[in-house]
Amino acid sequence: MVKKSLADAYELNNGVLIPCVGFGTWQSKNGEMAYQAVTAALSCGYRHIDTAACYGNEESIGQAIVDSDVPREEIFVTSKLWNTERGYEKTLAAFQETMRRLKLEYLDLYLIHWPLARGPKEEWSRVNSDTWRAFEKLYAEGYIRAIGVSNFLGHHLEPLMENAKVMPAVDQIEIHPGYRQQEAVDFCKAHNIVVEAWGPMGTGRLLDNEQLKAIGAKYGKSVAQICIRWDIQHGILPLPKSSNPERIAQNAQVFDFELSDEDMRVIDQMPFCGGLKMHPDKVEF
Numbered sequence: 095m096v097k098k099s100l101a102d103a104y105e106l107n108n109g110v111l112i113p114c115v116g117f118g119t120w121q122s123k124n125g126e127m128a129y130q131a132v133t134a135a136l137s138c139g140y141r142h143i144d145t146a147a148c149y150g151n152e153e154s155i156g157q158a159i160v161d162s163d164v165p166r167e168e169i170f171v172t173s174k175l176w177n178t179e180r181g182y183e184k185t186l187a188a189f190q191e192t193m194r195r196l197k198l199e200y201l202d203l204y205l206i207h208w209p210l211a212r213g214p215k216e217e218w219s220r221v222n223s224d225t226w227r228a229f230e231k232l233y234a235e236g237y238i239r240a241i242g243v244s245n246f247l248g249h250h251l252e253p254l255m256e257n258a259k260v261m262p263a264v265d266q267i268e269i270h271p272g273y274r275q276q277e278a279v280d281f282c283k284a285h286n287i288v289v290e291a292w293g294p295m296g297t298g299r300l301l302d303n304e305q306l307k308a309i310g311a312k313y314g315k316s317v318a319q320i321c322i323r324w325d326i327q328h329g330i331l332p333l334p335k336s337s338n339p340e341r342i343a344q345n346a347q348v349f350d351f352e353l354s355d356e357d358m359r360v361i362d363q364m365p366f367c368g369g370l371k372m373h374p375d376k377v378e379f
């Protein structure tokens with residue numbers, strides 16, 4: 095069913111509810127910028143905040159959550175394990191550091207930021223599974239309400255799931271008009287994994303797209319709003335980022351219109367026209 099407000103939720107495979115739009119914070123710098131962005135987001139109704147160890151802003155984000163009038167249990171907080179910290183013991187230690195920076199007692203969702211996917215498959219899949227075992231331990235001990243992955247495609251998820259006791263609840267991948275990642279989305283949907291879209295506006299690179307502007311004009315909406323709404327209508331959970339209070343508020347106004355089937359189809363068929371398109375088998379970090 096199509097969602098009706100920012101706090102409307104999807105149910106994850108373990109019954110935990112995840113609000114249907116998350117607030118992206120990549121490139122919101124630690125300090126005033128990230129603190130003010132999260133404060134503004136919470137005050138206009140976002141209830142899902144997405145950060146990562148490698149964004150370097152967990153301290154300010156945690157502080158904004160702690161200082162907010164919104165009760166902690168009403169905010170869904172995600173962070174991610176960075177690539178240098180993979181492996182069982184290192185993951186356990188990195189998680190403690192993330193929690194120290196966030197100053198929260200529990201995390202709602204912890205993601206493996208990128209799969210290791212270099213070298214022989216047996217080796218990289220073993221490292222990913224060792225990392226996942228640490229996630230399962232932290233989950234079993236109640237520090238995290240749900241665990242998942244980011245930037246994993248089907249061929250990374252398959253070996254992970256073969257060795258897993260707890261199935262991944264979420265996969266966060268780059269998705270935006272012109273880059274649908276349909277194969278990965280279909281894989282996740284078939285395995286009851288909620289798909290989150292990072293860079294829903296192509297990390298800002300789609301904002302001047304004429305085709306999206308023309309569609310937006312029909313509804314009196316901006317390109318950013320069209321991109322966010324397109325995800326919602328596909329049952330994908332977008333993570334729009336902004337550090338500007340007006341744009342943060344604008345990106346929340348996506349429940350008062352509906353893209354027609356025809357416009358959905360037009361957007362579905364757009365060729366790649368901006369975004370990062372970082373392939374997990376090719377990245378060098």
Ligand code: A2P
Nearest residue numbers: 293294295296297298318334335336337338341
């Ligand atoms: P800013 O933070 O200055 O608002 P994505 O979510 O795809 O990663 O895109 C983020 C980029 O898009 C950022 O550069 C952000 O800039 C910009 N942005 C976010 N929302 C809007 C909006 N409603 N209108 C214009 N630019 C936006």
